[in-house]
Amino acid sequence: MAATTLNTNYLNQNEQVEAFVDTNKEQDEQRNQRSSLLIENDTVIINKLAATTFSDDDSAFSFYSEEDEKLFTPPLTTAERQDSYSLKQEEEEESTDWEFWSKVISNYSQFSPSELKLLSIQVQHGIPSALRGTIWPLLAKNRKTVVSFSIDRLQDRYIELLKQDSVYEKAITRDLHRTFPHHPFFQSAAGQESLFNVVKAYSIHDPEVGYCQGLSFVAGPLLLNMPEEEAFNILVLLLHKYELRGHYTSQLDLLRLRLFQFDGLLADHLPNISRHFNEQGVRSNMYASQWFLTLFAYKFPLDVVFRIYDTLFTEGFHCLFRIGLALLSKNQSTILSLDFENLVTYLKDGMLTIYNDNITELLCESNDIKISNKRLDRLAKEYQIQTMKADTEASLIESLRKKNRALTEQCKELQTENGQMKKEHALVAEQLIVKKMELARVHDENDALRQQAVELRRMLEIIPEEVEHRVQSDMETLCSKNQILNQKNAQLQDQLADMEVLVVEMKLKYAQSESERDTLNQKLNDLKKWMNSV
Secondary structure (H helix, E strand, O other): OHHHHHHOOOOOHHHHHHHHHHOOHHHHHHHHHHHHHHHHHOOOOOOOOOOOOOOOOHHHOOOOOOOOHHHOOOOOOHHHHHHHHHHHHHHHHHHOOHHHHHHHHHHHHHOOHHHHHHHHHHHHOOOOHHHHHHHHHHHHHOOOOOOOOOHHHHHHHHHHHHOOOOOOHHHHHHHHOOOOOOOOOOOOHHHHHHHHHHHHHHHHHOOOOOOOHHHHHHHHHHHOOOOHHHHHHHHHHHHHHOOOHHHOOOOOHHHHHHHHHHHHHHHHHOHHHHHHHHHHOOOHHHOHHHHHHHOOOOOOOHHHHHHHHHHHHHHOOHHHHHHHHHHHHHOHHHHHOOOHHHHHHHHHHOOOHHHOOOHHHHHHHHHHOOOOHHHHHHHHHHHHHHHHHHHHHHHHHHHHHHHHHHHHHHHHHHHHHHHHHHHHHHHHHHHHHHHHHHHHHHHHHHHHHHHHHHHHHHHHHHHHHHHHHHHHHHHHHHHHHHHHHHHHHHHHHHHHHHHHHHHHHHHHHHHHHHHHHHHHHHHHHHHHHHHHHO
């Protein structure tokens, strides 16, 4: 959908070459149509994304902010942007050397060194807006690097990639509304679909990089100047040929190197600012990471970003170093007067104010800054040495941490064993006290038994005499008692004999009384019979 819409607004390379060579009216009309479209699309284009907090740890850098809408800087009104852009377009139309840009389109691959130098000067004033969609791909495809690409193959692959699923689709979709949130094209369904397609295709094309929100900011300006198929192709070329791909790998190794190089260049060109940053604790990853990751699109207006892209496609990545240094140099007096909090905020949001929308001044100043490849190579070697040293120290620290963890575990085990041994010792001590008490009791009992044994021995020595004396005494007593008993027994026997005589007498008397009773009973019976007979 977006590709079809944008294709109607772009001329292909052959048509533009013929248009500029022939200088006919149709080319002018198409240019005017292109300018109108860009004016319409560039309303409300101040690109203020959620303020990202950069930690001291480079690996902690992230573009994923949950408070995005609350932190956006309000854009200019549509009328203000249209008026400003219309004035810029009129100035551009008047100052543009159309004949030169026609030559660029038709014969760039054959340019001599002097013509390339002239191109660099022309780029400082900006590539005509109507031609960016043609010249950017031309510059990217003709850039000489050790890496070679087949553009036709990329175009075929893009169609295939769109048919595949990406593991990053949810993350891409979540971030669409946070990418250029005030640009009407990227807040429309067609614009979001185009951006989604390009970023999704790249996440599948380069799985090592996958997806980072910074890629959306890099792809956005491309989509505003060319169809999404070509935007994907140029995104691939930009990341590979212009040595940007390492910014988006999981370890951010290349980004860390670039930040280290930027710190070194800052110390070389702006020592006062470098010293002030060090005093305030401001590191380059707090403000320059977003410059390098998004090619300044994270905070800068899109018309500024387009001009930076012009320079990037022409001169390569090193121009970003120069632009960053030029921004800091221009704002040096303000920067040196700010403390940490205000300084970080100013570095993110206030750097362009001093230029009053004159981006050409910024690019001209950046072009005056000379950066030698030898210096960058030395900084790269220093970074490698520091990285190797840091890796060695990190490995040593990790080894020590592992040993420390092992010793900590051993210490914990020993503490546990010591605690257990203390408990056992306390139990043994308690048992020992009990045993000592029992032993003392046994000793007391033993002493008592010894005393008893002594008493018994003494008693054993005394007892025989006492027993004999007592036996003799008892025998005498028993004898006397026996005599008395014998006497009593004799008396009892006499009494018994008397009693027996008495019993016999009583039995005789009883027999006699019985006889008398029988006689009386007989007499009584006879008397009764007599009485009865009477």
